[in-house]
Amino acid sequence: MEQPSHRLPKLSNIMAFETAAKTGSLAGAADILCLTPAAVSQQIRQLEDQLGVKLFVRSKHGVELTEAGTSYLTFTQEAFESLRMGQQSLARYQGEQALTITALPTLASRWLMPNLNIWMAQHSNIQLRVQGTHSQIDFGTDPTDFYLSFGDEHYGDQHCIELFRDRVMAVCSPSILPGNWQSGTLNVLADFPMIHVDWGRDGRFLPNWSEWLQAAGLTQQAPNNGPSFNLSSMAIDAALYGSGLLLGQRAFIREELADGRLVTLSEVTLPLNKAYYLVYPERVMDKPGARELVEWLREQADKEE
Numbered sequence: 001m002e003q004p005s006h007r008l009p010k011l012s013n014i015m016a017f018e019t020a021a022k023t024g025s026l027a028g029a030a031d032i033l034c035l036t037p038a039a040v041s042q043q044i045r046q047l048e049d050q051l052g053v054k055l056f057v058r059s060k061h062g063v064e065l066t067e068a069g070t071s072y073l074t075f076t077q078e079a080f081e082s083l084r085m086g087q088q089s090l091a092r093y094q095g096e097q098a099l100t101i102t103a104l105p106t107l108a109s110r111w112l113m114p115n116l117n118i119w120m121a122q123h124s125n126i127q128l129r130v131q132g133t134h135s136q137i138d139f140g141t142d143p144t145d146f147y148l149s150f151g152d153e154h155y156g157d158q159h160c161i162e163l164f165r166d167r168v169m170a171v172c173s174p175s176i177l178p179g180n181w182q183s184g185t186l187n188v189l190a191d192f193p194m195i196h197v198d199w200g201r202d203g204r205f206l207p208n209w210s211e212w213l214q215a216a217g218l219t220q221q222a223p224n225n226g227p228s229f230n231l232s233s234m235a236i237d238a239a240l241y242g243s244g245l246l247l248g249q250r251a252f253i254r255e256e257l258a259d260g261r262l263v264t265l266s267e268v269t270l271p272l273n274k275a276y277y278l279v280y281p282e283r284v285m286d287k288p289g290a291r292e293l294v295e296w297l298r299e300q301a302d303k304e305e
Contacts, residue, residue: 009050015141016043017055018076021069022138025062032135080140085283087143098127099289103148105132106232107276110252111300112148119296126289137279145284146293150202151274158279161294163301165275168207168247170216170265171257176242186216186266193226193244197235207270212247216268251304276301 019029019040026037026044033040048055055069065073103112108130120128136154137147152160176192194209209223226244229235232252239246240261248262250269256262278297284290 007050009047010043013043013047013050014076014079016040017047017069018073018080018140019138020044020056020063021065021073024064028062032138077140081283084140098129099145099284099287099293100129100131100143101146101148101293102131102133102137102142102144104134104150106252107148107150108132109233110236114255115300119293123289123292139281145280145287145290146297147279148297149277149279150205152277152279155277155279158281161278161298163276163278163297164251164304165271166249166251166304167269167271168212168249169269170212170245171239171248171253171262172245172265173240173242174260174263176244177263186218189213189218189245189265190221190224192224194224195226195235195238195244195246196223196228197232197247198228198230200230202274205273207247207272209247212268212270215270216266 016029016033016035019032020026023029023032026040029035029040030037044056051072053068053072054066055072056063057066101108101112109132112130116128116130120126131144137144137149139147139158147155148163149155152162170189172192177188196209197203197206199206213219213221213223224244227238229238232249235246236248236253236256238244239248240256245265246262247270249272253262257264278294278301280290280294
């Protein structure tokens with residue numbers, strides 16, 4: 001290892017180090033930084049060579065900070081936070097005040113957006129930016145002010161407000177039901193495909209058809225085969241097109257139920273095993289409109305209870 005240099009390391013190398021430290025994995029850091037694990041590893045080695053110390057202990061399970069790495073991480077996080085605050089301070093020179101909301105795509109399009117125009121009309125002096133992603137947010141490097149997340153386990157160092165815990169219900173398009181069908185008649189469940197939603201690693205928090213059939217007392221009936229989607233919004237669209245029965249999240253299908261494009265098959269509902277949260281760092285509260293937006297989001301969430 002080379003003797004430590006007095007010149008500052010490349011910012012990309014420091015970002016690779018910080019991201020790997022937070023994820024505990026070169027592969028995880030690579031996903032966030034849109035690089036290969038080998039490229040992340042090389043950047044970290046360059047940083048270690050320049051600093052003259054080992055920052056990580058590498059193993060088949062991932063990477064673990066050394067004592068020197070833990071110390072250096074504190075300074076890098078403070079430096080990134082200072083850069084972020086400096087960037088935010090430039091807003092007054094840009095002739096606008098902006099707030100950025102990041103959310104899961106379906107949560108953004110089907111829960112947040114329908115009423116957001118009301119808030120924007122009441123706060124026309126605030127520039128609002130909305131973006132959707134399934135990625136975990138790093139408030140130290142991402143330009144997000146507020147994040148609408150599923151669960152709060154990744155954000156223990158931020159402010160986390162529980163918004164609501166959604167429920168699923170069995171619904172379908174009325175176009176596929178027989179003309180003599182009456183609400184609550186469950187014998188139709190055996191006749192149609194069942195649409196499935198695959199949330200990957202978060203799938204265990206979303207009730208499935210097996211659980212719903214058990215709750216409805218249909219213990220002898222197995223779930224029917226049907227199309228599977230990794231986005232709730234696509235599953236809802238499939239139900240609207242008549243592709244089958246859906247366990248739809250109540251907060252995402254309110255409009256479709258209200259105008260009759262979807263109908264409920266039963267009063268049986270099941271709660272999700274995690275709630276949706278509003279997550280934000282303390283520094284955001286200094287931005288114009290931030291407190292008002294937090295209060296508005298809480299009011300919208302109260303309607304889901």
